[in-house]
Structures are given as C-alpha cells and as structure tokens.
Amino acid sequence: MKLKKVFGLATGLLAVTLSTQTLAENNWRMATPWSGGPWLERDAQGFVDHVNTLSNGGFNIKLFPGGTLGSALKVTDSVQSGVAQISHNYINYDYGMDPTTALLAGHSSGLTPEEFMLWMYQGGGVELYEQYRLEQFNVVAFPCSILGTEIFLHSNKAVRTLEDFKGLRLRTSGAWAEIASRLGASTVVMAGSEIYSALERGVIDAAEWGSPEMNKPTGFQEVAKYVIFPGIHQSGGVLECEVNKRAWDKLSDQEQNLLRQAGKLSVFDSWLAASYADLDAFEELKAGNNELVELDPSFISAVLKETKAWEDSHAKENTWFAKVLASQRAFKEKIQSWPEYRLQIGKTES
Template sequence: MKRRALLNSLALGAASTAGLVACSQATTSNETGSNSTASTADLPTIEWEMATSWPVALDTIFGGAQVLVDRLAALTGGRFKITPRAAGELAPPLEILDVVSQGAIPCGHTASYYYLGKSPALAFGTTVPFGLTPQQQNAWLYEGGGLKQLQELYASKFNVIQFPAGNTGTQMGGWFRKEIASVTDLQGLKMRIPGLGGQVMSKLGVTVQSLPGGEIFQALQTGAIDAAEWVGPYDDEKLGLNEVAQYYYYPGWWEPGATLELQINLDEWNNLPPEYQAAVQTAAYEANVTMLSRYETRNNEALQRLVSNGVELRAYSDEILSAAEEATFALYDEFAAKDPDFQAVYTGWREFRDRVYAWNSLNEGNFTRFSYSKLNQ
C-alpha cells in the first residue's frame, strides 16, 4: 500500500508543478475587469526541521540543504519552511535515515551509503566504486530508471521517499600520512572511508573506520587513523586535513560522483498537498545542480592553494587501481548472489554503466583528452 501511495503521490506532484507556479503568478478578472493575483492562502503553513550529516562550517555541502530550503520557501510563498540543522543537533550524523524512517524527524539531508548495514543496495543512491561520474549518475537517476527503483526500495523497507539533493563531483583519493605505492603498503593501514569503497579497501588489507566529517581531523592528528578521505580540495582544506597529513592521492575511484539525498518520512510526504510535493522536487533538483556547480568551481582553486602550501599530490598506482577494480566487482557479485534488492538494482545499473561509458568515452572523453593535451603543450 505504501508503494502504491508513493507512486500516486509522485504522479500528482509532477502534474502539479506548473500548477504551483500558476497559483503564485496567475491573474483572474474580477467583475470590474481588473486583474487580481491568485493567492496560496488556502494552502497550509508547515514548519519542519531537517537533520543533516554535515557541519555548518562546510558551507558547500551543508549549503546544499540551505539551497533546498530557501527555494522551497520561495516557491510556496513562505508557507512551507524547513530549518536545516547541523550534524548532531537533531540526530547523530550517521543516523539520519533512522530518525526519518521512525518519524522522529520529518526529513533529513544525508548520504545513502552511510546505511549499507540496512541494505547494500542503498549505496547506488550515493555512489559506488568504479561507478558513474556526476552527469552519468544524474542520467541514471532521472532518465535511466534509477531514482524510481530506489524510491520503491526506500518506501517498502524504510517508509521513506528520497530525492537527489546535491552532488560533490568526482572526489579525491584521500589523505595519507605516508606514501602508498603498492597494495602491500595498504596492509594494516587504518583509514576513514565509508560505503562500498570502505569494503573494497578492507579486501585490500585496510582497517576501515567510518567517522563523521567533524571527527576526521582529530583522528588523523592523534594517530587514531593513518589515512582518511572526505570530499575534495575545497572541503578538505576547510577541515584542515592538509595540516595532519602530507600526501593527497587521486583519483577517488570509490566516489566518482557522490549524490546526496533529501530523505522524507513517507507518511509526512503523503500528507503534503500536491503543490508542496512539486515544490519539494523542484527545490531538491536545484540543490543537486547548485552543489555540483559550486564544487566544480571551487575545487581547483583550493587544490592550487594546498599544493602551494606543501601538500604532495600522488596518483594511485596502476597496481592499486587494478586490484581495487577487481575487488570491487567481486564484491558486487557477492552482494548480488545473496541480496535480491542489490541484484535488482545492480543488474540495470551495470547495463546503464556499460552503455554510458561507451558513449562518453567515444565523444566527451576524446574531446576532453584532446583539449587538455593542447592546454599542456
């Protein structure tokens, strides 16, 4: 019943997008022939709080939640207001799905791969190792059937509906206190890395920890961990990770295009007017595009600052990348064999990945390689 209600509400929400705009802008003629603006006065006033997984100081990633709620308020004439709260204010940063699912908090902004213990298929909602770039991820979610499939999974298992609401871009490969040249160098290394990337690293001999962003600096500083990944140059600089680790690796093969989510308790969602549902979807879409645009703009500038201040860039060796890729697809096969939900998502995702890789490599990839080669002549 929840799945059917979800699909019905999505259809109503999509159909009412134009109606919401019209409601705030349309004019009608009164008896004297003058025009008067239609009002949203018949729509309810709603105020929610949003739990997030992010420190406020990380203005781009927390900013994704802020962009969303600001646009939502604008689209509803201020009648639907959501206040985002920093990690830990309303719920522990890695327990957002739990409190939203329970209905303790109506909504949250988080990353789905924090909750793999509940269902490994949730990883696809954020990103998976050797997966999709940001644009490829958006294509899969919005046009490749990925979002619909994940929403059905969330509805049936967690009483939650989710929407893409941010993307960090292709991430960096993490901070290390010593150089890592081979798989042997990874043995026994203590590293903060979440999601399936963490499970792949574990297969390569790494001792994996999952820590909130606000705890990474201290863990590196005290030696509780030897390495950590967070996002990319802009956010990593804000956390001060360059002050406690010297070597900065690339590429972030485990997070080639990390999507963040707006998660809403499904009962709360179904109680919203269709106009508000449409506004939520529009606001989440804008947050998704805005966050990626900001990271793409800010990361290179931050990287240049880091390098000028002594950070040493290092590329992962082909040996490590090949071992990681092999371990990744072995892990996918293991999950697919024992988890029907993972198998269902993975099958379609893998087919989409292979098609979009071929297309991008032929067209965009060749264009980028040519243009960059000219830049460096």
Template sequence: MTSRVNRRALLTAAPAAALPVALAAPALAQSNPEVRWRLTSSFPRSTDILFGTAEAVAKRVGELTEGKFRITAFPGGEIAPALSALDAVQSGSIECAHTASYYYIGKDPALAFFTAVPFGLNARQNTAWLRYGGGQELMNEMMRDYNAIAFPCGDTGAQMGGWFRREIRTVDDIKGLKFRITGLAGQVFQRLGATPSVVPASDIYSSLERGTIDAAEFVGPHDDEKLGFARVAPNYYAPGFWEPGARLHFIANQRAYDALPANYKAAIAVATAEADAEMVAKYDVANPLALRRLVASGAQLRFWSRPILEAAWRANNEVLDELAGKNERFKKILESHRRFRDDVYTWHRVSENSFDNFAFTASQTVR
C-alpha cells in the same frame, strides 16, 4: 450614445460580487496551511556547499510557498547524529534529512548505489541513470521500507582519493592501513588489506591527529581545505575511484510527506532539482582554487598507481558479485546499474574521453 451608470445598483451589487472572494479565502488558507519541518544534515555547518545545499532547499521551499511551508536545517549532530539521519526520518522524530544513502549500507548494501559505488557513474551519468534509467524508482522502492521518500539533491562530482600520513606506492602499502572511508569502498579496501572505518566529518581531523586512523577521504579540495586535513596527513591522492560522482538525497518521512498539499510537494520537487544542479557547479568553481592553495601550502599531490587501480577494480567486482549472490534486491539494482554503466561508458569513451584526453593536455602543452 452614452450610458448611465446606476450608482445605487453598483453599490448594491458590490457585496455580492465580493462574496466568492470572501468564501474562497478560508479554502485558500486550508490548501496552504502553515507547516513547519526540521531537517537534519549529515554534514557540519563549516561545509558550506554540503550543508549550504540543505539551507538552500529550505529557503527555496519557503519562497515557493510564500513562507507557509518552512523547513529549518540543522547541521549533523545538532538534532540527530550525523550518520543516523535516515533513522531519525524513518522514526518520524524528524521530518526530513539531507544525507548520503551509502552511510546506511549496514541496513542494506544496495543503498550504496544511489550515492556511489567504486568505478561506477560520474555525476552526469548518475543523473541520467536516476532520472531516465530507472535508478530513482529503484531507490524509492527501497525507501518504502524505511517509511521515507527520496529526491536527488546534489552531487559532488568526482572526489579525491584522500589524505594519507605516508605514501602508498604499492598494494602492499595498503595492508594494515586504518582508513576512514564510506560506502562499499570500505569492503574493497578491506580486501586489499586495510582496516576501514566510518567517522563523521566533524571527527576526521581529530582522529587523524591522534593516530586513531592513518588516512581519510572526505570529498575534495574545497571541503578538505576547510577541515584542515593537510596539516596532519600531507599525501593527497587522486582519484577517488570509489566516488566518481557522489549523489546526495533529500529524504522525507513518508507520512509527513503524504500529509502535504500537492503544491508543497511540488515545491520540494522544484527546490531539490535546483539544488541537485547547483552543487556540482559550485564544486567545479571552488575545487580548482582550493587545490592550488593546498599544493602551495605543502600538500603532496599524488596519484594511485595502475597496479593499485587494477587490484581495486578486481576486488570491487568480487565484492559486488558476492553481495548480489546473497541479496536479490542488490542483484536487481546491480544489473540495472551495470547495464547502464556499460552503455554510457561506451558512448563517453567515444565522445567525452576522446576530447578530454587531448584537450586537457593540450591546454598546457600546445602553443
């Protein structure tokens, strides 16, 4: 049996069939509007992983929205001061930023928790606290005060303890030290006798060279090598106990974010989550190679003495407890953070630490 197609009927029906598509096109365009945002980073262009993360987020958002939502990333100082990124986002003069919340502890010391506090959480532990321990909810409660919303967007992993013009053998050697250091660690070192200061990454080298500061910490071998610190302060200390993991955030102006269609908001969530995982992976590849080059070129790798670490541990607890006594929000976040830290430390002492203590040594000694 055969059926005949009525050519005239088919041609007549075609415009009617196409009508829903034609009608849908304006609606589709409306739901996927052209959006242009500017992003200010707190980091110089030369820090390819740090600033590169902002660029990667911008590129990924564009890909996920077929180029309709475009974010242009600018290095620190180009469209806003490096350490005023949150202020620019809060005011709405810039739509978003890639920065570290502990740069803004002058606004509220509780902001330190979402990047790092001394003797706190490593990168993996911090991810767990933020995602499943209530940490990110606590951060966005705070961000509402600054007309902003935050998304975790990269972790450096455990950082180094900085570059020093002279050796630091005892707690007494810290007294009078002019130290570029960020977050609550500055208050810890102040209790140990140092004079802390916050200097943008782009100005650290010149400050060391001129003697404005005696020591500086930034991130780790990969970035530190690029910025040339070994040439002016050869003593390279480990570990950066105040940054066992330093989490960065993509921070968006709340009003600008609320105006986005749902799929653009989803693109931000996807792009930042991908970048969050990528950063520490990149550092774990780059840092060992950079450390070898730094040591080969004359950097003196040194480690904090146990008495210094113990003094810093006690000073840190004093700082945290005093701040909690004066700031209810700080107290609330500290309780959440400490509870999670103590639980995860117990587990990692059994699992991770027992393995690391043997395997890291055995790889060099057991044959």
C-alpha cells in the same frame, strides 16, 4: 516565447495555486547530519530556498543542524518517527541496515558526478531510489545534492600501487571499508572529528574524507605529507532529501512534484558550486607543501575488480541490491561511447 519566460510563468502559476493552501499544514522541520559547512549552509539551505520560492511561501521549512533532532547519524529515524518531516541526509549512513545504500550513495563503481546525474534523471535511477527508500525504510526520498569526486587519501605514506596499499592503517567507512580490507588495508572507523589528531599522532597512516573543497577546512594537509588521487573509492554520489510518509500523503500531487523538482534544482546547483570550489581547493593543494601522488592504473584496475566481486556477492543474496546494480551496470555499458565523441572536460591539449 523564451525558455526563461516560460519557466517564470509556470513557476508563478504554481505559486498562486499553492499559496491558497493553509500554511500551517506545511510548517516542517528539516533534520540533517551536518554541523556546518557547504552541505548545511549551501546545499540543504539551497533546497529550502528553492521550495520557498516555488511554493510562494506555501512551505515553511526550518533547517536544523546535526544532533538537534536526534542522532546526527540516524536522521532516517528522525524522519520515520515524525520528529522531522523532512531531512537532508546521506543514505550511506544506513549502510549497516542494507548495503544497497552504498550503490545509491556512490561507491568505488567509477560513476562520476556527471554520470550519476545522467543515470538518476535519464537512466531510471531516481525512480529506483524513491521505490527503494519507500519499500525498505517507509520514507519518500529523492536526490538533493551531488557529491564530487573525493581525494583518495591524505596520507603519511606514499600510496601508488596495490603493494603500497596493503597493511595501510586507513580511516574509512561503509562499503569502502569492506573492499579496502579485501585489498589488504587495515581499516579503522572513527568520527570525522578524530581524524586530524589520529593522523598527527600516527594512530592511522591515512584517511579519506571528501572532495578538495570539503577537505580544505579539515587541515588534514597540515598533518599528512601526501595527497593521493584520483578518488576511485568515491568517484561520485548523491545526498538525499527524505520526507515522512504521513506528511507526504497529506500533500497534493502538485506539492509532491514541487518538492521533487526543488531537489532536482538543488542537485544542479550543488554540482555547479562544488565543482567550481573544488578547482580552487585543488590548486591550493598543488601550490602547498604536500606531495601529490597519482595512483597507478594497475591499482585502479585492482580496485574495480575487487569492487565487482563485492557487488556480485551482495547481488546473490539481496534482491534490491541486484536490481540497482543491474541498472547501474546497464548505464555504464551505455556510456562507454561517451569519450569517443565528447572532449574531456578541462583538457586543453592533445
């Protein structure tokens, strides 16, 4: 029997089972930080669609944009309190409570989107993720989207080396704000809505935000001359779905597994869609009026060295940070042989 038929049969049997349950029990609200764009309209909605399909209507999840079910940057609070039964969120918004979130969200560790998926689903990452969120925040969480490699900077100053980076007035946030400061940048935290104006008026020299696809509609390329890559500060990462613990405990094992599998499908879908969209968005940057600048390898090495020092300092005082870091470092050792037998994606000549 073909795999497609097997999957279809399994999905159908699962749907029949779940459709016999009371719909009212699974009328859920989904909180998000997103006001629009691919993370809301494609990724969060895609998860909702997968759940609806797999459950044959056994779940009715209503998706809400950022700010409508509580603070856009405190989605975890909305889920913990039960204002929302589920969310589509970025764990790094809880960085102020625990720096371990940076490891799970993606930081300047060098894990690419593909490596993140391998670590999550084969290297024990997804189990650590769920255990951590449950123990530290009392929510059940699992990956729901993959994050692509970001543009390092939209900048009005060319940055290639560590010397170029020192003194740079940089808009950033989270772990990278700490690490960038240790590397000599002058970091500024501001809302995304303020970045365009700050770049245009010279309040900041540079800003990091997202991948080529995510940056395209912001217009940063219109007010900053240089586009600098690769995004060593955020080479990959994930978005999550969080579920209220009380709502989760009311579900059957089968329903709980359905939500996890819908998350996994959504991760794969988001990787496909975002990776493809990034190709066109980056080509537009190359064809535009900006000057593209590639970071010097010595600077990338400096970033990774400073990141390791930052990791080591947190691991000494934070048990969960140390546990997740050890797992990621073991995975990175394991994957060292990858380029020895795998061709580089997109490489067409020797």
